[in-house]
Amino acid sequence: MATIVIKIGGGEGIDPRLAAPEIAGLVRAGERVVLVHGGSHETNRLAWALGQPSRTIVSPGGQQSRRTDRRTLEIFMMAYCGLVNKTLVEALRGAGVDAVGLSGLDAGIWIGSRKGAIRSVEAGQTVIIRDDLSGKVESVDTSLLGVLLDAGRVPVLTPPAVTPEGVAINVDADRAAAATAAALGADELLLLSNVRGLLRDPADPGSLFEEVGPETMDEARGAAKGRMKNKVLAAEEALAGGVGRVVIGEAGGEGAIARARGGAGTVFRPQAVLA
């Protein structure tokens, strides 16, 4: 009986509901499955429709994140916790899965710290943002997740997380999934999105890293650009936390989970971080 954490991205063109029949099969086979999802595309669409288009913060190191003021956080909750989470739970129930949709706020599952001052590069100038409601997951409370998994239920988890003081914060869902997999002692973490895996050259789909081990970890870190930086960081954090195996692969279509478990995409071996 393996514990598998599956993160399905929220980018354009990904419909996490397509995974429902495959997840039903895993649960029937006795696996313990936790699903984590994003919602960035639906958030962007909603923000745009409401006349508040999304803004991206670019750190001096090139890392991208969503500018999250209070109104953005509310729109984020509507898209992630309302639309995406509940339509996914609905699809899972339709496939016979006893799904339970939760955010990181609920039962304090994802306790995080809020970023202090953020450096953002805007038109060549570095500015400091102090009121941003984003941060990172520092600890995972698995008590409710354990109860749900023991009952054969599938937790469907999504940001935001919450600070110890009870403030909702936007966190990266890949790294939150990694922290969850580590806290649960998961056998596998699958990070599925609209890319094949980690590429040596983002412009060349043939340049896939098929496996990342001790000898290629540095190269993999260097090759990751944009959103892929967080995925590689998530893979490292999960492995360092004791997760058996991490795969960065493609979401969508029948059999996507089986293909990723079978090694399609980029497979990170534990030795990559133990070297």
Next chain:
Amino acid sequence: MATIVIKIGGGEGIDPRLAAPEIAGLVRAGERVVLVHGGSHETNRLAWALGQPSRTIVSPGGQQSRRTDRRTLEIFMMAYCGLVNKTLVEALRGAGVDAVGLSGLDAGIWIGSRKGAIRSVEAGQTVIIRDDLSGKVESVDTSLLGVLLDAGRVPVLTPPAVTPEGVAINVDADRAAAATAAALGADELLLLSNVRGLLRDPADPGSLFEEVGPETMDEARGAAKGRMKNKVLAAEEALAGGVGRVVIGEAGGEGAIARARGGAGTVFRPQAVLA
């Protein structure tokens, strides 16, 4: 150790977050609390902002409900399950309450039946609507609620419900709260909104029914108009299901829950339905 189900309405001018400190006090005192909330005003605001204003169905009998096509249901999920549920959970956590936000879909808590053909009176003509995604709660699965209450957590529940086939449906939150209170064998059900209670004459705030018993139940049923019809029906259903006491009272402001428990508003006694 009493079990109390508190429904806080989603009408204009009600902020359910104001109840957080009082709920924290109840939990500290050892009470088992389930919170149910609406979200109609936020849904109307969001629907309007998205260029899809809400439409109301009026039955030949005068009962009002929200016209719920698929797009409306998605907007409903964003407002109820996203914005209202998660900001309420956030406020509760800020007040020290271990809140868990759930919809009726999650863990199949509210299993309901979808309405077949609905008769709607439009411009004096009765038309039949067949694709509406609304219905009513037929059964409540209390297994997850029991686990949460035993752990000192506060479930924060909101529509939609779900059919046995896994289709999300809009249901009346007052009656869903009543079904939940009955299934839990609750001692009390409080239905709090922006009205003082049930009035004999809706135009006269002094015409409050202070108590409804066997001798006044028929009169109470007749006096209820518009949204109040569902609240009186909910009170009847809760009492028939074994709930000890139902109060229809006012939400908002410090001490609103204590006032309702103290009898401010309209108190329904069990004898009202046992006569």
